[in-house]
Amino acid sequence: MLFRKKQTTEFAVPTHIAIVMDGNGRWAKKRGLPRTAGHAAGAETFRRIANYAKSIGLKYLTVYAFSTENWKRSPEEVQAIMDLLEKYLRELIRDMEKNRVRFCFFGDLTRLSPELQAEARETAEKSKIYDGVQVNFCINYGARDEIVRAASAFAARCARGEAKPEELTEAAFGQLLYSADVPDPDLIIRPSGELRTSNFLLWQSAYSEYYFTDTLWPDFTEADLDEAIRAYNGRSRRYGGVTT
Numbered sequence: 097m098l099f100r101k102k103q104t105t106e107f108a109v110p111t112h113i114a115i116v117m118d119g120n121g122r123w124a125k126k127r128g129l130p131r132t133a134g135h136a137a138g139a140e141t142f143r144r145i146a147n148y149a150k151s152i153g154l155k156y157l158t159v160y161a162f163s164t165e166n167w168k169r170s171p172e173e174v175q176a177i178m179d180l181l182e183k184y185l186r187e188l189i190r191d192m193e194k195n196r197v198r199f200c201f202f203g204d205l206t207r208l209s210p211e212l213q214a215e216a217r218e219t220a221e222k223s224k225i226y227d228g229v230q231v232n233f234c235i236n237y238g239a240r241d242e243i244v245r246a247a248s249a250f251a252a253r254c255a256r257g258e259a260k261p262e263e264l265t266e267a268a269f270g271q272l273l274y275s276a277d278v279p280d281p282d283l284i285i286r287p288s289g290e291l292r293t294s295n296f297l298l299w300q301s302a303y304s305e306y307y308f309t310d311t312l313w314p315d316f317t318e319a320d321l322d323e324a325i326r327a328y329n330g331r332s333r334r335y336g337g338v339t340t
């Protein structure tokens with residue numbers, strides 16, 4: 097389903113946009129700052145873009161905040177990102193009434209600190225009632241991990257006699273993923289000049305349109321999002337079929 101952008105130039109806004117928030121480290125390095133300063137700037141960019149996404153009528157925004165592979169970074173950097181997430185979630189809970197954004201979390205949260213897990217659960221629970229944009233925060237998320245967990249959950253059902261292997265459909269499998277009930281992303285944006293998927297939404301991106309830009313995430317603006325949506329509008333989505 098397509099939505100009309102409310103202000104300025106008219107264009108159709110997709111239902112679901114996903115973003116790899118990449119380039120924070122390089123942004124900081126260019127300025128002679130520690131990598132953690134890049135993540136703080138990236139968190140601010142997220143706040144700006146999420147607000148803008150809501151204002152143009154986007155229904156779902158999925159952001160890659162921390163991957164299953166990001167634990168390989170220095171303990172200081174991991175801690176800085178976790179601290180930012182915790183600070184951000186606290187502010188979200190505080191401003192929930194005003195923002196009216198629904199929050200979901202994709203990923204295995206059990207590896208996070210008990211405080212952060214509680215904060216995430218509280219944010220998701222309290223924001224359930226809001227029907228503005230839904231933000232899906234991917235934390236300790238990896239697409240392969242997500243698929244393996246879903247396969248394992250289905251195998252466990254079979255072992256308990258609750259399901260039969262031959263009953264499995266794509267739709268039923270999709271319901272076992274973190275993204276159950278969320279439509280697949282129409283558009284996936286990767287800033288910072290990297291041309292990889294990096295284990296992000298591998299199942300859900302089967303027919304997503306990709307948009308790559310050299311802009312580093314902390315420098316990403318509302319105009320950049322407009323540009324990506326404009327590019328998306330110029331694509332012809334055929335889902336393996338032909339244009340009529």
Ligand code: FPP
Nearest residue numbers: 118119120121122138139142161180181184
């Ligand atoms: C990728 O850039 C970014 C991350 C691994 C972390 C993203 C986290 C945030 C934006 C902060 C937390 C988010 C919120 C909303 C509180 P990189 O570090 O790989 O950059 P580089 O490729 O330039 O080194």
